[in-house]
Amino acid sequence: MADGSLIRIATALGYPAGTGTEIAASLDRIAQERREPPAMLVTGVGLPTPLPPGLIELALAREDGTPVPGDQPVWELPPIGEPGYYRLTIGEHRLTLAVAPDACPTVADLLPESRRNDRLWGAAVQVPALRSARPQAFGTFAQLAEAVELFAGLGADALAINPVHALFPGNGHGFSPYSPSSRLYLNAAMGDPGLVGLPAPPLGEAAAADGLIAWESAMPERQAHLRAVFDGLDAQTRARIVADNAAYEPGLTRQAVYDALDCRYRPQGAHGWPDWPEELRSPDSDAVARFAADHPEEVAFHAFTQWLARESLGEVQQRARRAGMAIGLVGDLAVGVDPAGADAWAMRDDLLDGLTIGAPPDPLGPLGQNWMLTSFSPQGLKRSGYAPWIRMVRAALATSGALRIDHAFGLARLWVVPEGEDSCAGAYLEYPFTDLVRLVALEAHRAGALIIAEDLGTAPHGFLSAIESAAMLGMRVLWFERAADQGFIGAADYAVEAVAMTGTHDTATVAGWWTGRDLDWAEALGRLPDGTTRTDAEDRRAWDRGLLWATLTGDHTPRPAPENPGPVVAAALAHIGRTPSRLAIVPLEDLLAEVEQPNLPGTVTEHPNWRRRLAAPLAELLAQPDTAARIRALANGRAGTGE
Structure with a gap:
């Protein structure tokens, strides 16, 4: 370097x-x-x-x-x-x-004595992709509430969701759940008046011609819808909202002021606080105080949307527990925030300034990755006594029974890149790993929740043993569970204290991998490895199909053709079901045998990331015979009753 x-x-x-x-x-x-x-x-x-x-x-x-x-x-x-x-x-x-405490809560800790040895299962869903019978431009916590009750009825104990951190309000361009404005607050567009007993005007279906989510029009429409709800509140309801929000002050009002300022200046071309007038770039300035005093209704509106999102998500978790789920929602904590967002504005002394985070060059990504995000600085954490970091973890655990920590290696080190430079100009920055692991365990203990550490990739020295000692569940994803000869490992060889998965939002679906849909995308976007032709990739995939099928079936059953992924998906679900891992989580896309994945890492607009929706209401899709059979294969594997 x-x-x-x-x-x-x-x-x-x-x-x-x-x-x-x-x-x-x-x-x-x-x-x-x-x-x-x-x-x-x-x-x-x-x-x-x-x-x-x-x-x-x-x-x-x-x-x-x-x-x-x-x-x-x-x-x-x-x-x-x-x-x-x-x-x-x-x-x-x-x-x-x-x-x-010595460790985080375990799966057994969450179960009654009669179920202590159960191996649980759940699904992973992208909230915006969900549909119900009610027309809507994208899924919200209303559709999530329906989803937890549907999956609980099928015997699931968990439903994992993508991050629901606060984005930029009403902005239809910054919709990635992993590039939030704040990790302390929620995506206000997800709140649902019906979940908290409020009347709401009807919201139309805004969809692009290709059936994808039209975020550019949907987010402003959603904002207008929420303003109509707010305008219709009576004095008693407004007073109740203020009283409920009191426990979250003064931070909540600061977030609401930021959102009000963002809505004020974004139409003028500003992307967050660095583009605002200089006197507004500090949350403690007199100019910010005057703005809040001059626009009380605007600030109150954004405080209301946070209340609505928080109460709605809390209701979803309560419904999950009432329906019998041992865990309920599995939240997701993003690794960083937008440097122009609310957290960076409110916590300038606690976050990295002039540096963004990403990943170093490696054989799979020779240029490395710059995620254009910032996160806490090691000095800021220590100066603040970890207070903002603890608040962040506590907020993420407040409405879930488990929390997945995205890029959990960041507890030990982050790859930091000077602003404006390529990723290869970066370096690893060490973090107080032991302190952070202990604080996660303490907050999980207080919340009675599981912790899942996303530990995919090359781990820092000592990382895996430390999270194992802390009883954080690692992730064991089908595609990466291979033996020394590159064959797929057997179900019995998966770790017990881990989450077994067929895939994640960043990997090909089972059907997509089997049919080669991921290779289609790689070829179309020029992303095949250097020196590899499509023919080379197809030949390697044909060999890998044989390895996978042999592992999934354990016999000489004829291998399905590439254009027939159905039997492979069912076998993969049964395989994950048979693992000894205490928890199995399967993407909804695999339960539905979809060929497209929600996100293609390394792309922004080249692939429709975070835009896909289900083809029909979730209840209809889960009731289809093929889907029901796949879910039974997973559930039976978990129960040890065969396929």
């Missing part, structure tokens, strides 16, 4: 390194920061906690004042037996002591 890139990264982190003088000053600053008392100490149940030198400093001198050389003594807090957050005072220093 070029020194220039490292200098830019160090400077963006607050440690200029362009000259010898700057390097010396930055090293002095780092040494000083290490001596400063921490805002939070993180430890584990039953462990003594060493106190850092910044909290306890002793100076031993002779009678004449000459210092006596020697090592500082090590001072420890005695072990604490109960997980939780404690207030700690040492001299003049006041800080928080976080005491984490």
